[in-house]
Amino acid sequence: MLFIGILGANGQIKLNKTVADSSNYQSRSLKIDEINLVSAYYKQNGNNSAVTGGIGTEKLSDFANTLDLQLSKLNKAGNKNTFLFEIGIDHYTSASSDKIDPSTISSASMSDTRIYPSLNWTQSNEKTGNSFGFTGFFSTEYDYQSLGAGFNLSRLSKNKNTQFDFKLSAFLDTWKVILPIELRSPANSGQLSKSEGSSPRNSFSAAFSLSQVINPKLQALIMIEPAYQKGLLDTKYQRVYFTDGSLKAENLPDQRYKLPIAARINYFATDRVILRTYYRFFMDNWGIRAHTAEIEVPVKLTSFISISPFYRYNHQTGAHYFAAYGEHAPTSQYYTSDYDLSTLNSDFYGAGIRITPPNGVFGWQHLNMLELRYGHYSRSTNLMSDIISLNLKIK
16 A cells, blocks of 8 residues: 555656756755565475474465665755665464464464564765765564664775775664473463563674676676674574483574675676676584575566576585484584574576566556566475565656
8 A cells, every 4th residue: 555655646746857057957856766666475395394393394485575765865065865765564474483382273473474664875976976874774573673773885986897885784683582382481370481581682794895897798796794693593482302302492602603705797798698697605603604606697588578597506514503303412502403504405596587668567657667586496405495576666
């Protein structure tokens, strides 16, 4: 409804051509640059749920919608102020989460809705291309709330062939500590307590990237994204079973350092074909080492229709603290049976189609882009998933 309302409001704006004059006047009124709506449906299945100790269903579905509204305004100095408001709403259902308390017909954790708005302000110099800005984030769901802030900075060389980007982000999160039914303590009323209180988790990250136009056909980018987390990093409703048959809640260190290093190369092979390649190395202090390689080949079929097949491969060495169901030693200090932290290989492949007709999609001039993408994911742990997404852009 919000999206339809914005479209209606946008439809009332009369686009009058500005008559050029000798004063080079530029309007400083706030205007809508573009509106983007992305909807995606995700579905997965597997048999290694961390909630039940590394065994059991991983069936899950998620319907996600994101709407962003970009506005801009020139200030007296001629700099451009851009405001990007974004709101996302996800609704998921999870069979594995419902096993936190199997005695209930349907626990509150079986399905949940997450809402996450954000607002970014960026000021840019139209002549130099340099910019800086700030972002505020918020996210809430059944057992989790998050507040965040960010800073972004971009600098271009005089010939605009080299660009440096820097970003800082901080997220201050609060978890509601929910234990499996077997491990809950009696509350004052004599009933089992559903929650053991709340605990913080704070995340801080930076991103440094350098992009370079090597020649008219070749562009390259390198990026480093160090991150640090502190607080409750384990998920307490995930069970862990030990070799002696005992059961505990997942326990992981309260600090984690991450260091991803990535490179991207885009090659414009012809006027109709682009090769986009990507490689990323990841390491952390929990023992995970991962290599990710991806290739996407956008092909322009006509002047306004293109397709983009893609493939991504990932290999990961598991964390020191992972073991399968019933394989942890009772003397272990840290332990998890979450297969996201295991040694694994994965493949993700699919394709997208993008339509940008000159008269607008479905003949509506303002709706200038429609993109539909599908991807299939398979993992060596027998997890499989599918995702389909739709992106609409209005200008």
